[in-house]
Amino acid sequence: MDTLQAIILAIVEGLTEFLPISSTAHMGFAANLMGMEESEFLKMFQVSIQFGAILAVVAAYWKKFFDFSNLKFYYKLGFAVLPALGLGFLFDDKIEAVLGNQVAISSMLVLGGIVLLFVDNWFKNPVIHDEKEMSIKKAVIIGFWQCLAMMPGTSRSAASIIGGMTQGLTRKAAAEFSFFLAVPTMLAVTVYSVFVKTWGKGTPNPMKGYKMIMADNHHILLFFLGNVVAFIVAWIAIKSFISLLNKYGFKPWGWYRIIVGIFLLIYFTQFQ
Incomplete structure (x- = not known):
């Protein structure tokens, strides 16, 4: 992976992580389009740059995250993230296996897009306008909805927003x-991927994520640069998404997913 490829992947991550269009699908396609060979470092890099994206959430909503008088906020996030932590740990190997299946991921893009076409009609009478009005029970239910995104291509953002x-x-x-819940969820995934998970099991050179990063100065540069770029782009995406969602709803994102998903299906079945 060269520096330009790392920057492009980080831009894609920052743009798509908090939109209901699946960052996994977009980063996988971007890597494939750039002719990047699948490697353990590439897979780890795509996960680790989520750290920059979650820092963007904390920075954008710093008053919320550092309001220690609102302890219920932290309880809600803590309980809501538990389903993803438990199921993610149990199915980690199966999730990783699907990451290389671009046809399956593209199919999920299309299916998720079809769902988004109808979401606005399904939920016309919302009653909760702020996180403070939401119970811990509802937060946990949203946490279970988030687990649908364990199938790459579903979109963590789409699953948790619909759950909400x-x-x-x-x-x-x-x-x-969904933004708030991303912070503990993606932080846990990033820490696990960098410090706990052994990448390349069954290969001659299995390695922890942080050892791959520290292997040489180039890898250190890519990791640092990727997170900085993801942070900047994610900040912009977060600020823009709320206004776009309020104005246009989910239907444009649904059509986008369907069009891109069909294009990717054709690309990966006919030209790969």
Whole structure:
């Protein structure tokens, strides 16, 4: 991986992580389009730059994250993230196996897009306009909805936002809670991927993520640069998404997913 490829992947991550269009699908396609060979470092890099994206959420909503008088906020996030932590640990190997299956991921893009076409009609009478009005029970239910995104191509953002709307949240409140929930979820995934997970099991040279990063100065540069770029781009995406969602709803994102998913299906079945 060269520096330009790392920057492009980080831009894709920052743009797509908090939109309901699947960052996994977009980064996989971008890597394939750039002719990048699948490697353990590439897979680890795509996960580790999520750290920059979650820092963008904390920075954008710093008053919320550092309001220690609102302890219920932290309880809600803590309980909501538990389903993803448990199921993610149990199915980590199966999830990793699907990451290389671009046809399956593209299919999920299309299926998820079809769902998004109808979401606005399903939830027309929201009653919760702010996270403070939401119970811990509802937060946990949203956490289980988030687990649908363990199938690459589904979109963590789409799953958790729809989960929020099933619990009576407005589009804005559901999107914001999806942002908040991303912080402990993606932080746990990043820490696990960098410090705990052994990449390349069964190969001659299995290695922890941090050892791959520290292997040479170039890898250190890519890791640092990727997270900085992901942070900047994600900040912009977060600020823009709420206004776009309120104005246009989910249908444009649904059509986008369907069009891109069909294109990718044709590309990966006919030209790969």
